[in-house]
Amino acid sequence: xxxxxxxxxxxxxxxxxxxxxxxxxxxxxxxxxxxxxxxxxxxxxxxxxxxxxxxxxxxxxxxxxxxxxxxxxxxxxxxxxxxxxxxxxxxxxxxxxxxxxxxxxxxxxxxxxxxxxxxxxxxxxxxxxxxxxxxxxxxxxxxxxxxxxxxxxxxxxxxxxxxxxxxxxxxxxxxxxxxxxxxxxxxxxxxxxxxxxxxxxxxxxxxxxxxxxxxxxxxxxxxxxxxxxxxxxxxxxxxxxxxxxxxxxxxxxxxxxxxxxxxxxxxxxxxxxxxxxxxxxxxxxxxxxxxxxxxxxxxxxxxxxxxxxxxxxxxxxxxxxxxxxxxxxxxxxxxxxxxxxxxxxxxxxxxxxxxxxxxxxxxxxxxxxxxxxxxx
Amino acid sequence: xxxxxxxxxxxxxxxxxxxxxxxxxxxxxxxxxxxxxxxxxxxxxxxxxxxxxxxxxxxxxxxxxxxxxxxxxxxxxxxxxxxxxxxxxxxxxxxxxxxxxxxxxxxxxxxxxxxxxxxxxxx
Numbered sequence: 001x002x003x004x005x006x007x008x009x010x011x012x013x014x015x016x017x018x019x020x021x022x023x024x025x026x027x028x029x030x031x032x033x034x035x036x037x038x039x040x041x042x043x044x045x046x047x048x049x050x051x052x053x054x055x056x057x058x059x060x061x062x063x064x065x066x067x068x069x070x071x072x073x074x075x076x077x078x079x080x081x082x083x084x085x086x087x088x089x090x091x092x093x094x095x096x097x098x099x100x101x102x103x104x105x106x107x108x109x110x111x112x113x114x115x116x117x118x119x120x121x122x123x124x125x126x127x128x129x130x131x132x133x134x135x136x137x138x139x140x141x142x143x144x145x146x147x148x149x150x151x152x153x154x155x156x157x158x159x160x161x162x163x164x165x166x167x168x169x170x171x172x173x174x175x176x177x178x179x180x181x182x183x184x185x186x187x188x189x190x191x192x193x194x195x196x197x198x199x200x201x202x203x204x205x206x207x208x209x210x211x212x213x214x215x216x217x218x219x220x221x222x223x224x225x226x227x228x229x230x231x232x233x234x235x236x237x238x239x240x241x242x243x244x245x246x247x248x249x250x251x252x253x254x255x256x257x258x259x260x261x262x263x264x265x266x267x268x269x270x271x272x273x274x275x276x277x278x279x280x281x282x283x284x285x286x287x288x289x290x291x292x293x294x295x296x297x298x299x300x301x302x303x304x305x306x307x308x309x310x311x312x313x314x315x316x317x318x319x320x321x322x323x324x325x326x327x328x329x330x331x332x333x334x335x336x337x338x339x340x341x342x343x344x345x346x347x348x349x350x351x352x353x354x355x356x357x358x359x360x361x362x363x364x365x366x367x368x369x370x371x372x373x374x375x376x
Numbered sequence: 377x378x379x380x381x382x383x384x385x386x387x388x389x390x391x392x393x394x395x396x397x398x399x400x401x402x403x404x405x406x407x408x409x410x411x412x413x414x415x416x417x418x419x420x421x422x423x424x425x426x427x428x429x430x431x432x433x434x435x436x437x438x439x440x441x442x443x444x445x446x447x448x449x450x451x452x453x454x455x456x457x458x459x460x461x462x463x464x465x466x467x468x469x470x471x472x473x474x475x476x477x478x479x480x481x482x483x484x485x486x487x488x489x490x491x492x493x494x495x496x497x498x499x
Binding site for chain 2: 023034035038039040041043238241242304305306308327328330357
């Protein structure tokens, strides 16, 4: 296994971000753009037009071989063998205890070819787990390609028009107007192989584009030029976080962790107990979490003071939960939060409050997501 | 907009403009930039007595919460209602329309000069 640098890494697009006036934050050892000026403007651009994100810190692992599908059925929680070539699937990498090592998107690129995208901060444990679990599969290669692949996301209602207008994107195998959500297509960018997935982490229509790191800057510039008259602006991790929160999407380290069972996070459907054969975590998942284990809920509050990660959720007389993510929703105009709460309190409908630095604010339990885009 | 070079500063990223016995207080452009887009401001009431170094208000952005520390002992004589109704003024004009409170003080502590503050934040 190669050594994975863990500090002060920069994206192949770093110079572009600096020139664009980005401020940076450390994310899993990477210096990534947090905003290019106004995180609210970036958020609204994605909801109403389009935003372009550099998420090259994400990890990409190519799994190939005749045993690849069977291996992923064993290594991951879902039945990856059931998806068609160029289909994608959200999945989980579980430990033996049923906890979540990472949440992943898996793109099937062929009968014997899968592309696993993991969180930057979990690259090492994911690669380690996949490598360990590969023992016993003869015709299989697990190849960590993270250092060689850049990832650019274009998200928002104008995304498709922007990609279609981008000079240099050619040979798109499935025309983008026919590409369904959670499918991908091969293409080229100025002669370099390009994978385009209709996937994302914002709750809007959008695309994620994978290509060689040494071509990333050219692609970013070409997309930016194509999007100039379509409202496209660069967007950083601050808006990415508020967008995914509104869309009710979990963030590893906040809503997900090795001490979390999928069912607690509302991800029970991601675990396929009907698939044949064993998979890592199966016994623990079948046994289930302890009775009364906290469950993830959506909370909304009035006013403008938001609950934040680690703030307590309380009833009139007891602490019954903890917020994992929260913000004043830029789209909705009121505070939203995700929190783990004792299920008995939810079932009983007890009045809940969030403790905002000593002030109790009444909270309503709502179903996730907070925001859902209008159907096309 | 106040001339940033003539203001005094605290290590908690407030600026102070002294006029007679009244100090106008805001947060610096550096602090506003670090916070990101400000979406909520809570200020002390007019008449409130402030103790230097205590937390007297909050400045929330979409992603984090900043605290307003009293830079001086004194009494609040004015709170900027404009910034309460439009918190984005903290970002767009931190040294001007984005001011936060005016405090009538009895004694001014030692504050940082512009050069000292600039050295502190490394910009």
